[in-house]
Amino acid sequence: MTRNLLIFVAGGGSFALLAGAYLFQALGYPPCAMCLWQRWPHMAAIVIAALALRFGGRALPALGAAAAALTGGLGVYHTGVERGWWQGPTSCSGAGSLQGMSGADLLAIEGPRVVMCDQVTWEFLTLSMASWNAVVSFGLMAIWIIAVMKAKGSSRTA
Template identity: 80%
Template sequence: MTRNLFVFLAGSGSFALLAGAYLFQALGYPPCAMCLWQRWPHFAAIAIGVLALRFGGRGLPLLGALAAGTTGAIGVFHTGVERDWWEGPTSCTGVSSLEGLSGADLLTIDGPRVVMCDQVTWELLSLSMASWNAVLSFGLMAIWISAVMIAKGSSRTA
């Protein structure tokens, strides 16, 4: 396999994970704040993939691996918050996220929808969306690292 194929697969993987996140959102699963945090590194990985395909080298795939690892780490942290392994940000967990809302806001159908970071809204095989993001993102990180290793090997033979 070539370096560019690994870069393409890794960037496309981030694109697919983002597309899946937006599909779930369209199906009625609004994201919490931590879900949104997990999307930013995927956007970065896609941009890095485009640049890496255009310019080559090892530096950009290393940044791609960092982006994939970052979203994977956020996914692990989010999973821990969902499973009560540790505290999450007070802005999207517990009672404090309801501060500032009136009783009318809480009772109306048209009021703001509060999406809690510590609640699992969907899961498959006992893994939440955050958990799946972590698992798949660490897989993408391995693909990025493979692109780095191929680039390293090809620079020795050149």
């Protein structure tokens, strides 16, 4: 595979993961706070891929690898929170507080659905969305790293 094809695949993978996340959200699976955290590095990776396809060098593919590693690490952390391996942020896990909510908020029959970070809302083959994000993101990181190795300095290479 050429450097540009690797970058296109890695950036496209982040785009596909984001599209899937937004599709699940549209289907009635609202994201928790940690799910939203995992989306930001994918957004960055898409921009990085576009820039890396335009400009040569190793710096941009290395940043793409870092973005994939970051979202993969967040996916592992989120998986650990979901599985009870470690405690998550108190703002979005079972230990969260009700600070800022009025009695009317608590008694409201209808309102926004609150998704806790320590609850698995969907899984496939025993892996949650956070787990799948980690697995695929680390695969994308490997593709980015191969693209780094194929890059030559700051010249634009195919």
